[in-house]
Amino acid sequence: YTLKSLWPFHAFLHSVLQQLVVKDTGQIFIEPVDQNEVPDYGDIVKHPMDLQTMEIKIKNSEYSSLEAFENDFNLMVSNCLAYNSKETIFYKAGIKMRDQGGTVLRTAKRDLKVLD
Numbered sequence: 001y002t003l004k005s006l007w008p009f010h011a012f013l014h015s016v017l018q019q020l021v022v023k024d025t026g027q028i029f030i031e032p033v034d035q036n037e038v039p040d041y042g043d044i045v046k047h048p049m050d051l052q053t054m055e056i057k058i059k060n061s062e063y064s065s066l067e068a069f070e071n072d073f074n075l076m077v078s079n080c081l082a083y084n085s086k087e088t089i090f091y092k093a094g095i096k097m098r099d100q101g102g103t104v105l106r107t108a109k110r111d112l113k114v115l116d
């Protein structure tokens, strides 16, 4: 058994995504920011990203590499740190997701390589 040979890539990405969902304890990354609730969000964030959208992209085979998946993760975090000011709960949750999600992705990258 190796991760690359027997486990379809989308199943691998889905398991990485689930680990990121678990880290989102405040559930602020779980779905797109509601622009009716946050009317100026679109003025600052040009490319919104969230974990639900990433799951849809996995299902649509839109990620051809772990790097492409990681790029969306980094976009989601940078949007959060750009829009929310430093003292907010949202910003602090962004730092936490950047750090804890970064560890999830580092481990996933290692697994992909070492089990090949």
Ligand SMILES: CCOC(=O)c1ccc2c(c1)NC(=O)[C@@H](C)N2
Binding pocket: 028, 029, 033, 034, 037, 038, 079, 080, 083, 084, 090
């Ligand atoms: C019901 C109101 O929801 C929000 O105001 C809100 C909900 C979710 C959010 C968010 C705002 N801001 C963000 O930057 C991203 C990370 N998540």
